[in-house]
Amino acid sequence: xxxxxxxxxxxxxxxxxxxxxxxxxxxxxxxxxxxxxxxxxxxxxxxxxxxxxxxxxxxxxxxxxxxxxxxxxxxxxxxxxxxxxxxxxxxxxxxxxxxxxxxxxxxxxxxxxxxxxxxxxxxxxxxxxxxxxxxxxxxxxxxxxxxxxxxxxxxxxxxxxxxxxxxxxxxxxxxxxxxxxxxxxxxxxxxxxxxxxxxxxxxxxxxxxxx
Numbered sequence: 001x002x003x004x005x006x007x008x009x010x011x012x013x014x015x016x017x018x019x020x021x022x023x024x025x026x027x028x029x030x031x032x033x034x035x036x037x038x039x040x041x042x043x044x045x046x047x048x049x050x051x052x053x054x055x056x057x058x059x060x061x062x063x064x065x066x067x068x069x070x071x072x073x074x075x076x077x078x079x080x081x082x083x084x085x086x087x088x089x090x091x092x093x094x095x096x097x098x099x100x101x102x103x104x105x106x107x108x109x110x111x112x113x114x115x116x117x118x119x120x121x122x123x124x125x126x127x128x129x130x131x132x133x134x135x136x137x138x139x140x141x142x143x144x145x146x147x148x149x150x151x152x153x154x155x156x157x158x159x160x161x162x163x164x165x166x167x168x169x170x171x172x173x174x175x176x177x178x179x180x181x182x183x184x185x186x187x188x189x190x191x192x193x194x195x196x197x198x199x200x201x202x203x204x205x206x207x208x209x210x211x
Contacts, residue, residue, distance in 0.1 A: 001092030001110070001154075002066045003039040038073050039094055041142040048140075049079040056080040058128045060113075060148045066091035082132065084124045086117060092146065113147035122151055130158055137167055156188050162169065168194040171200040 038046045045057040057074060061067035061083045070091065071081045092110040096103055113121065125148065133139070141156075143149040170178040173196050185192055 001035040001042065001094060002069055003043075004034050004095045018129045036069050036073065038070055040092070040144050040146075041174060042070055042074060044140065044142050045074060045079045046077050049077045054080075056082055056132055058082050058084070058088075058125060058132070058147070060084050060146070062084055062086055062091040064091050066093050082128055084121060084128065086113070086121065089113060089117065099195045110146070118147065118150065121148070122154070125149075126154055126158070129155055133158055156190060160188075160190050167195050169195050169197055171202075172196050172198065 037043070041059055043058060045055050048055040055078075057079055061070060063085055067085070068082065071083070074081050090109065090111060093108065095107045096171070097105040129139070139155070141152050142151060143152065149155075168177075168181045170181060172178065177200075178194065178196065181192065181194060184190070
């Protein structure tokens with residue numbers, strides 16, 4: 001989703017107790033344009049791309065300006081957008097009113113996905129992941145309970161069909177990262193190759209380099 005931040009004029013802000021009969025506090029918006037930022041899973045993709053890693057984001061968007069804003073912001077950062085477009089459904093936008101680095105108000109513009117969308121969306125997301133899985137070394141499933149990730153086990157099953165093709169790095173045998181990876185393999189039944197490194201820095205560089 002898109003996070004849109006606006007800043008009111010600080011000179012109109014008054015710190016006082018508000019009585020229930022008082023009129024609501026008003027803020028005059030500055031001429032500074034609103035700032036758009038990727039949110040949710042798009043923010044995760046932005047962070048991954050900012051580290052220099054190759055990243056492809058699969059997610060749901062509507063047919064609107066907010067979806068194009070996401071494509072532009074992520075594309076400028078080097079992330080690849082492989083969005084599933086949903087007709088008659090708006091891209092989620094969260095509007096934040098911020099003053100003096102403090103959030104005053106947040107308004108969410110979103111609508112639940114209809115039941116008629118669910119089966120079609122699930123199939124399209126699985127198809128997109130299946131197409132991209134061959135080039136992936138890591139798959140991150142990011143769930144915000146918006147309806148895009150209703151059946152995560154189906155996506156894990158795709159990784160099971162490619163035994164040893166996915167891998168994970170650790171800072172060495174017996175480290176917490178190694179143990180966490182082995183625990184995930186046992187719980188998910190996925191055959192993922194463990195690639196130990198000499199320290200977390202070396203492991204991080206290997207992951208960011210797509211090795």
